[in-house]
Amino acid sequence: MKILIEGAYYPITTLQNIFDDPKFYTQNGLEGKIISVGYYHSFEKNELVYMLPKVFMTDDINSVFGKTKDELLDLDSIKNIKHDLQYNWIRQSSLYFYNSLLEYRKRITDSQIVNKTERFELNTNLGDQEYSYLDLLLSFVNFYKKNKNHILYKHIEYNSNQAKKPKWEKTIRKSLPILTSNNLPIYVSIRNKKKTVNKEEELLTYFFSILENFNQDHNLNLRIDKSFKIIKGNSFKNLQANGLTKLKKIKYRYFNDTLKRMYALCEIYFTQTDKSSSKKKREDFLSVNNYNLVFEDMIDKLFSDELNNTEVNNVSLKDLKKNDDGKIIDHIYDYKSLIDTSNIFYIGDSKYYKSNSEAGNLSKYKQFTYAKNVIQFNIDLLNKDKNKPYKTGIRYRDELTEGYNITPNFFIYGYIENEENFDEHLIEKKKDLPVKSFHYKDRLFDRDTLFVHQYKINFLFVLKAYTNFNTIKTQKFREEVKRDFRKHFIDFFNDSKSCEFEFYKCKSTSLKDYESIVSNNFKSLNGKCYVNMETELILAKHIENGIEESIMKEFELITELK
Incomplete structure (x- = not known):
């Protein structure tokens, strides 16, 4: 397995040896x-390659969690990587990362969540119903993990029943026998002079030979029972070359659901490796050039x-997301709301x-435009209709x-500090004070007065949640974060x-x-007061610009917004 990092530079000869096509660099x-x-993945080189997002990069010298880009380039050369806990993040994040690309592919196909011109930024040579090598x-x-006990039991039981004399x-x-739930002994190996051919054995041999090949190539650390016959070495290469033909000869022997699923997996595998198959690919890939969309x-x-499908009064949230100015x-x-129950x-x-980076002035300006559009x-x-918001x-x-x-606004950035933490969102404010924009600095209740808080969130949590969270977990997260974001704004406004x-x-x-x-003090109070849902007239007085004492006599200080 090799890991490359988006935005990092590598010797061109190295990249040419990895990729058959230069579209990735x-x-x-x-x-x-x-x-x-x-x-x-290249079938000829039998090599898995991940191009991870630049958010994994923790500094400007192209290192990831203390590992240089060169160390990550050839992980197979590292001894005992499958047992070394310091590399556990690679195994976990690689799987979640790949699943996130599949989820994104599914979502843009189902709902067209991005611009039509941007949809085709997702590049792949895999059809919707095709399997990648991974x-x-x-x-x-x-x-295997789900069915290994059942397969082994059936394997032993079949051998026991087929023994003659x-x-x-x-x-x-x-x-020594294996005891069933009824305490009946089943012998794994039966001594006899004549043995019959196990018709199921051929499929099991193919399946476990493929599994063992995966096991050896990618350090999966699987323990396969020794009672299964395994084809290895040159014999396995020959099986890859004509396995589909052999498999078709035994297709109609299997009626058990588990064996039928096993047969289907072997068939897909041999379709990709069989030299006589017209469907064979030299490579498979799934990549995106605009990862910001993902x-x-x-x-x-x-x-x-x-809220994507929420529609009220013939207006959906998509109308809010897609502004008239494009x-x-x-x-x-x-x-x-921050000041009432609306x-x-x-x-x-x-x-x-990259981790620890921050939005520039252009992004801040765009955010204020988004808010004004909403x-x-x-x-x-x-x-159009005062009774229909x-x-x-x-x-x-x-x-x-x-x-x-x-109107509350926020930026949210992805970051990684602990490569092993996939379960906590670790949302925190990047700065105590929000970015602000205004036309008149003493008018809080003015449409041009806007504030943007900046947050960072654990990217590994987002990666896992994207594919693993159910509706209940997602809803719990939303409730917690929405409550916290509102509290942060209220805490800010409670500090004069x-x-x-x-x-x-x-x-x-x-x-x-x-x-x-x-009406009597409109010029003095314009943009400074607001009647909330509780029918309270709220005044926001700027600490540098005073309001006439005669007006202030009508008001009393609010010690704390709730």
């Missing part, structure tokens, strides 16, 4: 740069996938970089004050030094009084 002089992320390897191993005295004296979908499935929002979900859309953008979308709906409970603008609800605002509530509770206060 670009040449620059005597070096080549890996531009794809994915899986590759698929076969995993299928053989999983089938047994010499029981010698059998009992020379061997990362985006992994995060979206975790955060907001259940921009597509990565992640969007509705959750509790809901508001939380808008996120996933950032695919605000405008909801306002347009209200303008996108969804009941969603509230963006207060008609009395003409103030806008606060950080957010630069203090919050006040009108002493009066009458809408008529609110209307009088707002």
Whole structure:
């Protein structure tokens, strides 16, 4: 097995020896740069190659968890790698990574989750119903682990039943039986003069010969019972060359479901190795040049996938994700507002970089544009019909004050700190203070005043969750993260030094009084106040810009947002 890292440089001769096709790298002089992320297998070289995402790279010297890119280039040369715990992350992450590519392939086929022009960035020579070499390897191993006791039992039972003219005295004296659930003895080896041919033995021989070949080639550390006959060496190469023909001769012998599935696996394997087969491939691969699209979908499935089909008043969430100006929002979900019991859309953008990297000014500007588009979308709906927002409970603008609800935004980055941790999301803020944008810095309840928190999430957790999480686990994650994101925003606004605002509530509770206060002081209060769902008039006063004392007499300080 070889591991290459996206964006890393390798000698061009090395890459030419690995790949039959240069589409996975670009040449620059005597070096080549890996531009794809994915899986590759050459049948002629019988070699598995992974091109892992650059997020695995922990620094600028092309090292991954203390291992140089050259060490990862030829893992088979490392002694006892299959037993060495420091390389366990390779075995785990490689499998989850491959499954994530399969999941992405399935999702873009089923739902067209990305732009049509971007769909074809996923490159493969495998049809929808075809197995890759790695698929076969995993299928053989999983089938064996799941059925090995049943297969062995049937194998021994069949041998016992087929024995003719047994010499029981010698059998009992020379061997030990296996006891059934009814305490009946079954002898693995029966002493007799004449033995019949086991018609099932031929299929078992093929299956376990293939499994043992996988075992030796990829250090799988499988323990195969010695009672099975194994074909090895040159004899196995000959079997690969004409195995499909031999297999077809015994096709109609098997009626047991387990044996039929075993036959199907052998048939797929020999179809790819049989020299007479027209379906034989020189290589198989599954790769993507824009891995940011895969990362985006992994995060979206975790955060907001259940909303993809939500439709209210003939408007779906897809209408919110795909803006009229052509921009597509990565992640969007509705959750509790920061200042009342209404809901508001939380808008996120996933950032695919090396670990510990951060978004630039262009990304920040784009995020503010996304937020403004969502605000405008909801306002347009209200303008069409004031009684029909996108969804009941969603509230963006207060008609009395003409103030806008606060729209929470976030960036989320993938990172890896512990190569063995696949089970904790480890979400944390990259910085205490969010990125902010405003037209008037003293107007919090203004559509142009926006804040973006930045978070990082354990990439290995995302990788595993993408294919392994069920609906219950995913929902539990969403509830926890949404609650935490809201709390982080509220904690920020409760710190007047950080957010630069203090919050006040009108002493009066009458809408008529609110209307009088707002209309009489509209210029002073424009963009600074908002009537929430609890019919409270909230004032956000900037700590540097005062408001007339006569107005402030109508309000009392809110010590803490809840």
